[in-house]
Amino acid sequence: MSLLEVEDVVVRFGGVTAVDHAGFTAEAGRITGLIGPNGAGKTTCFNVITGLQKPNHGTVRFDGRAITRLPVHRRSRRGMGRTFQRLEAFGSLTVRDNVRVARDIHRGIAGLVRPVGTDVDGLLERVGIAAYADERADSIPTGVARLLELARCLAGQPKLLLLDEPSSGLDESETQAFGELLAELAAEGRGIVMVEHDMELVMSVCDDLHVLDFGKVIASGPPAVIRADPAVQKAYLGYADESDDTQVLEAIS
Template sequence: MSLLEVDDVVVQFGGVTAVDHASFTAEAGRITGLIGPNGAGKTTCFNVISGLQRPNHGTVRFDGRTITRLPVHRRARRGMGRTFQRLEAFGSLTVRDNVRVARDIARGLGGLVRPAAADVDGLLERVGIAAYADERADSIPTGTARLLELARCLASHPKLLLLDEPSSGLDESETDAFGVLLAQLAAEGRAILMVEHDMDLVMSVCDDIHVLDFGRVIASGPPAEVRANPQVQQAYLGYSDVDDPAAGPDDTTVLEAVR
């Protein structure tokens, strides 16, 4: 059984259907990509999963239980952690204190009894931003802030990580290191569901990929299979190799078109 199951979810805003009977899963110990053109409904799906958006139809199950109507904080308590496309750090706090707040909330009363400084510094070290521990969060580079959000998520020991464009702002070497970190986190038994526009990263680290277009899942499978799918190519560039065998771009270039 999948750790996360999104089943036949529909989200409508007035007369606009943002998510159209979407179904997909995320498995423990695997990295799953959720990709698609801008406006395809990816972040709306994340909002449904995390509890920020109630669907008009459909079901969300997490760790064997239906959570479709469960509030956000109770989903977090059950082991769900999320980062956002728009950075949500406490700008006036240091990087260390941002993670300390998350760690203390996760520990509840236990956080008042035993200081979490060692745990916090260990998390900063793990995501590679220990050098920024004493900097204010609103003064650090965007890529570093993305890693700060990941460290805050990890402070609650989540079973599922929902990462919304986590590599945005990272340079090439930082993205490579981030890919290694994701693989390590998945190997520890976490499920990772990632919305990402860096197709090199998606294709290199994801075990499974689901592709959204106009709110519908148009393809699911391993990276090589999805990359070669004519419907996916059509969604990204408006044509596929099947339509035009002489079109030219290789599969990776086709999927790098979305930014």
């Protein structure tokens, strides 16, 4: 049984179909990439999965149970964590306090609702931003803020991480370290679903890929298969040339 199942989801905004009968899965202990050109419907799918967007049709299952009608906070309590394309940190709080707030929210009143034994400074160390612990969140670089969002997600000890453009703002060495961190998190049994435009990162860390184009899933499979798929090449580049996969990958990235 898959940790996450998205089945036949449709989202319409007026006369525009943003997600068109999309379906895909994500497994525990694996990194799944959700990729596609700008406007393909990737973030809308994330919004449906996390409860920010009600679908016109379709079903979302998490850990074997239908959650399509559940509100956001109940999905979070079941073990779902998300970062956003637009940074959502509390700017007036320090980096440490941002993570502490996330921990306390998940812990609940006096720790009675959902006990969480999270080490805040340990999380900052793990994602590589301990040096910024006492800095205000509105003063840190964008790449650090991305990692802060990841630390806040981890404070809730999620089973599933949904990461929207998580490497944006990271330099090459930071991106490499981030990819290694994702692999470690997945190895601990978490499911990770990532919307990402850095194709070098996607192809190096993802176990499975689902490609969206105009709201439809046009291809699913391991990175090597996706890279050679003519439909994927056409979606990104407007044409398919199976003779030069390397050139296609460079163009996509």
